[in-house]
Amino acid sequence: MRGLPSVDRVLQQVASELPHWLVVQVIRREIQTLRAALQNGRQLDAEQLWEMLLAAVRGRLESLLGPGLREVINATGVVLHTNLGRAPLPAAACKAMAETAGYVNLELDLADGERSSRLNHVRELLCLLTGAEAALVVNNNAAAVLLVLSVLAAGKEVIVSRGQLVEIGGSFRLPDIMRAGGAQLVEVGTTNHTRPSDYEMAIGADTALLLRVHPSNFTITGYTGEVDLATLVGIGRRHGIPVMEDLGSGLMVDFPGADLTLPAAIAAGAAIVTASGDKMLGGPQAGLLLGRAELIEPLAKSPLFRAMRLDKTRLAALEATLRLYLEPETAWREIPALSMLARPPAELAKQARSLARRLKRHLDVPVTVCASRAPVGGGSLPGLELPTSLVALTVATAGQAQALVDALRVGNPPVLARARGEQVLFDIRTVISSQHTPLVAACRAALEVAQCDVS
Numbered sequence: 001m002r003g004l005p006s007v008d009r010v011l012q013q014v015a016s017e018l019p020h021w022l023v024v025q026v027i028r029r030e031i032q033t034l035r036a037a038l039q040n041g042r043q044l045d046a047e048q049l050w051e052m053l054l055a056a057v058r059g060r061l062e063s064l065l066g067p068g069l070r071e072v073i074n075a076t077g078v079v080l081h082t083n084l085g086r087a088p089l090p091a092a093a094c095k096a097m098a099e100t101a102g103y104v105n106l107e108l109d110l111a112d113g114e115r116s117s118r119l120n121h122v123r124e125l126l127c128l129l130t131g132a133e134a135a136l137v138v139n140n141n142a143a144a145v146l147l148v149l150s151v152l153a154a155g156k157e158v159i160v161s162r163g164q165l166v167e168i169g170g171s172f173r174l175p176d177i178m179r180a181g182g183a184q185l186v187e188v189g190t191t192n193h194t195r196p197s198d199y200e201m202a203i204g205a206d207t208a209l210l211l212r213v214h215p216s217n218f219t220i221t222g223y224t225g226e227v228d229l230a231t232l233v234g235i236g237r238r239h240g241i242p243v244m245e246d247l248g249s250g251l252m253v254d255f256p257g258a259d260l261t262l263p264a265a266i267a268a269g270a271a272i273v274t275a276s277g278d279k280m281l282g283g284p285q286a287g288l289l290l291g292r293a294e295l296i297e298p299l300a301k302s303p304l305f306r307a308m309r310l311d312k313t314r315l316a317a318l319e320a321t322l323r324l325y326l327e328p329e330t331a332w333r334e335i336p337a338l339s340m341l342a343r344p345p346a347e348l349a350k351q352a353r354s355l356a357r358r359l360k361r362h363l364d365v366p367v368t369v370c371a372s373r374a375p376v377g378g379g380s381l382p383g384l385e386l387p388t389s390l391v392a393l394t395v396a397t398a399g400q401a402q403a404l405v406d407a408l409r410v411g412n413p414p415v416l417a418r419a420r421g422e423q424v425l426f427d428i429r430t431v432i433s434s435q436h437t438p439l440v441a442a443c444r445a446a447l448e449v450a451q452c453d454v455s
């Protein structure tokens with residue numbers, strides 16, 4: 001421990017434009033981290049300690065100078081990338097967020113000066129667009145599911161097919177949400193096959209809900225079978241038990257190869273439908289709850305709902321996104337999550353060739369274009385792969401390709417690409433043409449950093 005440098009000694013070595021008190025805090029915290037490492041048995045001599053401490057302090061101070069959340073170029077081709085913030089917002093939603101950042105009539109009816117609900121605008125749009133009788137919006141879909149279970153199924157049983165006990169990235173695991181909501185999970189069927197009779201036999205006096213969960217991020221192939229929504233609704237009706245559909249993706253318009261849309265789930269008779277706002281709907285993070293008024297209205301009275309509500313800027317973004325759906329053609333054109341999905345292969349190939357030409361002009365490594373297929377990602381449309389075009393840079397070794405990917409990620413702007421063998425691949429689907437110039441500059445800088453050469 002005696003090898004640990006003093007705060008003063010480090011202070012003399014680091015120059016920063018940040019306030020003195022902040023620099024001192026950062027140094028203290030980094031010394032504390034090193035002390036903990038030593039206590040945990042890490043062997044470091046004084047020289048190593050000094051080097052590590054200086055590097056850590058400088059890194060921290062550097063990161064404090066700018067925002068932690070930064071715009072990145074997504075060259076992965078994954079349209080809904082949870083690590084990259086899922087759906088990029090439509091321009092109309094960005095504008096709405098900026099315009100509602102100050103004072104707004106969030107809970108005030110301007111016509112009569114009376115208090116109103118913050119959800120009025122989105123509620124009406126959601127009902128009109130989906131055909132649902134009632135609608136509610138919360139922080140995200142996990143919250144939506146938890147709210148339903150807590151209010152409608154606490155202390156009761158919820159029947160779910162074994163093939164639908166999903167885990168969605170970031171700790172949404174259905175059995176855990178059930179427990180948190182105080183509901184008793186009743187599993188029916190098997191991993192690959194569940195039949196109507198499985199549900200029928202499990203229904204009892206304590207059954208509160210029949211729940212279908214969309215397998216958003218996996219597919220089961222081979223000898224498989226699930227009970228479709230309409231059939232389950234029929235079973236529910238016979239026994240007087242509501243059917244809930246956790247759709248996940250929130251697709252509002254038909255897309256070839258995708259399954260249920262929100263309006264289709266309502267039309268099939270689901271009593272409650274839940275979905276995310278930032279998956280295929282293409283809006284801000286939100287959880288949508290749609291369905292029959294007698295089930296949705298009690299949810300709004302729960303104290304949990306109060307704890308899950310959306311703020312004004314996200315409500316404005318959601319409203320602006322929903323408005324785009326009033327004209328499906330506008331939605332396909334203006335909502336990036338949809339327009340990126342719908343980009344025709346010929347247009348992708350043209351854009352890839354254009355980017356490749358510019359890269360060739362500025363880089364000394366071979367640049368090629370190739371056709372490929374890629375998934376949509378982000379817990380939506382599992383198993384669906386769309387044709388796309390890749391731009392590839394080829395370097396000498398696989399190690400160099402990985403080094404280049406790493407350098408691109410920490411560059412300015414950060415670029416997310418992937419390595420395959422000796423190649424670094426950029427999937428053009430998620431790259432817009434205005435990003436070509438910064439992407440070329442980022443590649444030049446990263447090639448310099450990664451010191452790649454050509455085979």
Ligand SMILES: *Cc1c(COP(=O)(O)O)cnc(C)c1O
Nearest residue numbers: 140141142168214216248276379
């Ligand atoms: C994505 C997803 C969730 C979680 O939604 P969040 O908005 O991320 O909270 C829940 N259920 C299903 C079926 C999903 O696809």
